[in-house]
Amino acid sequence: MQSMELPLVLFTVLSQAAVGMVLMSAVRGFAGHESGSARNEWTLVAGLMGLGIAASLFHLGHPLEAYRALAHLEKAWLSREVLAAGAFLALAAGAAAVGGGRGALLWGAMLAGLATVVASGMTYAPPAFPALNNALPTVFFLISAVVLGAGFANWFAGPGSQALLARICATALVTGLVVRLAVPCVWLSGGEVMRLSGLAWLGSPLYWASIAVLAACLGVLWKNRTIPVWLPILALLGELAGRAAFFAETVHTAVNIGNLY
């Protein structure tokens, strides 16, 4: 088991919640539904991303030099992630200031948000983790964005949007549960380090807590057909547990040097 990387857990989950809320705002716009309180909604979007970025600074040995992380945009996905997250925060804060994001502001925030999620997915898919050195981190992160985005957006949605958001949230939860349950089982058939990752995930209380919490969220949605006010908080806790397992339990290739791969 490696470090849980709590600042990164908070940054990735909170930033994805913020991006998901913007995606849901766009979906509601396409469906012709009006937002209940656009200023408050965008304030929460900016707040979540701001909190995530602030949390990520605690991961650095020298947080005051964080601005220099933009220096290697040419190759480093971490530099691109910082740029995209910064742009998203600026756009979300701008939208909150003008009373809600529409038109170019919404499209800009959506593109910057998707770029943040993809850049995060690439950053946390390094060659040292064979189990994650693929599209899986991006898939996990997009699913988290939709689950949390639909959940939190429901706080601000008019009555006409609530059934739509509940359906989106339920679909993302089902997809997320299937992916999360299948992936470690698939890893068991891979190379030695991938197999060790699968075993570590399946033996992790954090992983099972995440599955249990997200399954409970799905059960509540199934029963109610709407998203209760407290459900996004529960889903957030489930996502945080799952992300902690993602960082702590995935096995690094170097741990097996001298043995079969």
Place this chain on the structure above:
Amino acid sequence: MKKHYAFLVDSEKCIGCFTCAMACRNYYHQVEGVVWRHVYPLGEGIYPHRERAFFSLACNHCENPACLNVCPVEAYTKREEDGVVVHHQEKCIGCGNCIRSCPYGAPVYNPVEKRAEKCSLCHERLDAGLLPACVQSCPTGALKLVDLATMEPGNEIQFPAGFPRNEKVNPSTRFIMPKVPTLVRR
């Protein structure tokens, strides 16, 4: 052709004495818990004999280094003249991205400096015409410095069992595998 320095690890000669790792430590005085060179015993799945065999490994000074590619502050450079991958610690912000990304676990976190660090192939010694501290200290000649640009092909291999196969980063270290020990029956 430009020089491309690399370590040649001869596991037939290595006796697992850790002199290389101690020489590295003696030369650089890393803080407690920070180790640039490790001596890994080969597991029974790879070398199933009563005799033991080892890989002495530090940074592989890869052709396409993961650490250099992922570093957001450009704290890594690869020297044009000899291919040595150098970490400029004063530029590092301690994000740990290189540590997570290197498949060989070469960069490590220095908890005092709060920045990463790794083997530099003793480039300052190379520039002075000296061998790296680990190579100079090896009592059996199991660890050598070679120039991949001029090395005659022999029985060296790049990806032996027990060493992560990552062709994309293309590690420079080469290995000579241990022979099967002779069994003497009475």
